[in-house]
Amino acid sequence: MRLLLVCLLFISGSAFATQRALLVGVSELVNQPQALWLQAPRNDVMLMRDALLKQGFATSDIVLLADGVSGAALPDAQAIHEALARLLAQSKSGDFVLLYFSGHGTRLRDTAKRYQEPDGLSENFLARDVRGTLGSDNVLTGDLRDVDFDGWIQAFLARNVFVASVFDTCSANSMTRGTVDAPATAEGPADDEVRWRGLRAVQLASGGGGNAPDPSTTARAVTPPVPAETVPRARYVALFASESHQITPELRLPRKSRSARPQGLLTWAVVEALSRKPATWRDLFDGVLALYPPVIDELAQRFPTRELPSPVAEGNLDAPLFANRAPAVSTRPVWRAQRSGDTLTLQAGQLDGLVAQQPLRVLATMDDGTVRSAEGTLAQAFTDKARMAVPPALRELTGAVLWNITPLGEPAAVALRVRAEQGLPTGLSLEYPASVVTVNDADGADVRWSAGRLEVLSPQLGAGAGAKPVPADAAVARRRLEVLARLKWLNQLYTIAKDAQFDGFDAVFEVWNGDRLVRSGSAQQIDAKLLPLRNGERAVLNVRNTSARSVDLVIVGIDPQGGARQVYPEDPGETNRFKRGTRESPAAKRFELPWFNAEGSRLLVLATPAAPYSAPRLFGTGAVAINTAPDVRVRGALQPDSERQAFAAVVRWAGDASPAR
Structure with missing residues (x-):
């Protein structure tokens, strides 16, 4: 009897752990000209649905909102919010939820946000009934803002639900954190099979003869609940099709296949990578990026002036796939490598903690998902890359689709x-x-x-x-x-990068008294005129990017009590990819440093231009055991021999006995 009771309790407990998914695809913008419509989102949701069924999801636990899909509800803004509310109400502690969105995105200036983006622009997903005011870039209805997505994700996390989100849209990166320079969608003829998922807000019509939309006609019946406190993103992962300033394509996939049909590039790559049975989200993302090279190369030839999309991942990528487990399967970093003859070039270097003669494990993943491995020794370590010989046991391999390298131990x-x-x-x-x-x-x-x-x-x-x-x-x-x-390690990082230059990036250390700026200076050249602080003064760091490139940025500190302070990204579950800015439209952000208030306080700022088609890098500065995705280039070309630019600064409280080194 006792055994039966234990079994029933086990079965009952397992029943509460459910995998659920909300799949949203918006092909038709019914209040907009058909020239702005897409073809692939309806195909994307069905492709993703079939893939999830193979992963063990139940049909009844997958909700579809998509136009042109039999049995699916229409993806209007209110319907999407209501579906999210129902999904939240069903979710219990220990469940897993996938939130998937395919369609157009745009960016708007939103000064009402609590979290201000470095470029001042907010990302929006366009629902089927989106409307805009002609000639305006800041009036939309029928859209879902990044702050909306952030609110829903926080609500799921507050219930101990693991949330994974996938955004196959333009302007995707930071869609979950809540310029007019977003490129237009069309670049070729109207019947071109390649379409781009990106709209300027000024392209959107009001659907009412040019009059401003009536908010009452699209009022949200449901808004995301706000948890009492922000929940750390330990049970969170997100995959984005592009960085915030980029757009992503849809085209017939797989290429040169008679059965090819219009698909979003990220969606197709995710589904293909799932077929290779990845164990973790990092494995999945590696597989996604490995599928990009031929498609990206083809698009680069057809659209030579367009910046092609760089997929971005954030969150606990080392967690197991489609499960509710925060502990990582492995916390060892995994770096992408390119093979040329008998040499492997790693897209990581001294800034990532690599040193010459370090023992490493080489992983070769074949087309069928088979992985072979062997040990080797790092031959050369440079600031931003490293080289080693292909281990003899793997030299005969010719079909390896993906080379990865992981350290056997810390240096x-x-x-x-x-x-x-x-x-x-x-x-x-x-x-x-x-x-x-x-x-x-x-x-x-x-x-x-x-x-x-x-x-x-x-x-x-x-x-x-x-x-x-x-x-x-x-x-x-x-x-x-x-x-x-x-x-x-932070001191070593500074030593490696302190003499490098980064044109267009700067960090200014400011001293404020109330609302008055008292004094300021470059974080790279702190002197006695800036520190120490006096009574009533506080420290602020002002970061500014005008390099016309995205930036991998980390800001970390040590408080007077010896505690580690994660300044940027504030939550280790968020990407540290800082937005692109130009001289005309800089990306800037201010960071209050209330803990920087006594002798012993220290602050490190480290930034490098983001490599195209790479995942963000944390340089080993994370305060918790959630690693970033490996640095990956997907075009197949080796990085040039010149070192990447870098910015490094250490701010120490005046009187600290340890000199800058």
């Missing part, structure tokens, strides 16, 4: 060296490449932990002439050692 050169008489505390948790190792020689140690007291020995880590040991039990020592290990 000893950046490890925090600890003289610990009682052994290291258990439970240390660090982001690669930071690590902690024990040493026997006190002269070679950065830190000494003895008799329940912790003493910092290295000047780089803040040790001064008057530094004294502080009491530290195992729990206190563990937390402090983790921070010191991160700090040592």
Whole structure:
């Protein structure tokens, strides 16, 4: 009887863990000219539906909102919000939800947002009944704003639901965080099979003879509930078809197939990658990017003046696919590599924690999903790339579609060296490449932990002439050692990049008193005129990008108590891809630093131009164990030998004993 009861409880508990999906495809904008309509979204939702059924989703748990699809509801704005509300009401702790959107996107200036985008523009998904005011770029109805999506995602996360979202739209990146330079859709003849998913707001008609739309006709009956507190995005993943300033194509796929039909490029790539049975979201994203080269190369020849889309991923990519588990399957970074003869070139380098002669594991993924692996040694490590020989056991492979490389261990050169008489505390948790190792020689140690007291020995880590040991039990020592290990890696990052130049990017350190700017200066050249702060003053960092390129940016700090502070991205589940800006329309963002208020405060700013067709990089500066996707180029060409530009700055409170190095 007891065994039967246990079995029933197990079955009952499993029944509550459900996989659900909402698939939205908008092909027809019924209030707009047919020249703006799309062909593929109705095909996309059916392709995605069939793929999810193969992944174990039940038919009854997949909701379709798409025009031109038998049995599906129409994807009007209110219908989409109501479907999201029903999905939320059904969802329980432990469930998994996929939110998928295929169609047009646009960008608008929205000054009412709580979270202001660096370029001042907000991303919007256009529902079937979208209307706009002719000649205006900031009046729309029948659209779903990025703040709407953020609200729904926060509501699901508050219920302990794992949320994955896929946006096969233009202006997709940051669609979940809530210029007129978005390119027009058409570039070829009207009957061209290649269509672009991107509209300027000024292209959208009001549908009422040019009059402003009546908000009452499209009022939202449902709005996303607002959780009492922001929920960390540990159970969250998102795949975007493009960066915020880009548009993405739909065309007949697969190419040169008699059965090809119009599909969104990201949707088709996701479904194809799923067929290779990836274990994690990172594996899936790697598979997506591996499918892009031939299509991108073809489009580059046909549309030589257009910037082609760079897919972006964010969130806990190391979590298992279609499951509600926050712990990562693996937290080791995985880097994309290109093969040329017997040489592999990694799209990662010293900025990512690679050093020459480091042991690595090489993974070769074949067309059928089979993976072969072998160990090798890194031959050369440069600032932004590295090279190694193809291991002998893999040299005969000719059909490998994807080469990946992962480290076998953290580099000893950046490890925090600890003289610990009682052994290291258990439970240390660090982001690669930071690590902690024990040493026997006190002269070679950065830190000494003895008799329940912790003493910092290295000047780089803040040790001064008057530094004294502080009491530290195992729990206190563990937390402090983790921070010191991160700090040592941050110092190394700064050393690597401090002499590099990044044209068009700057970070200005400002001192404010109330609403009055007292003084300011470049974060790269802090002097006694800026710091220390005086009574009533506060620190602000102002970041500005006018490089005409997207930027991979991280801003991290150490507070006076030795705690790690993640400034940008604030939530490790969000991408650190900072938006593109130009001299005419800069991308800028201000960061309040209330914790930067006493001796011991430190701030690191590191930025590099984003490589085309790559995923954002965190440079090993994450405060929690959620890694970014690997840096990937999909055109198949090796990066040029010249080093990538970089910006690096370290701000230290005046009086800190550790000099800039």
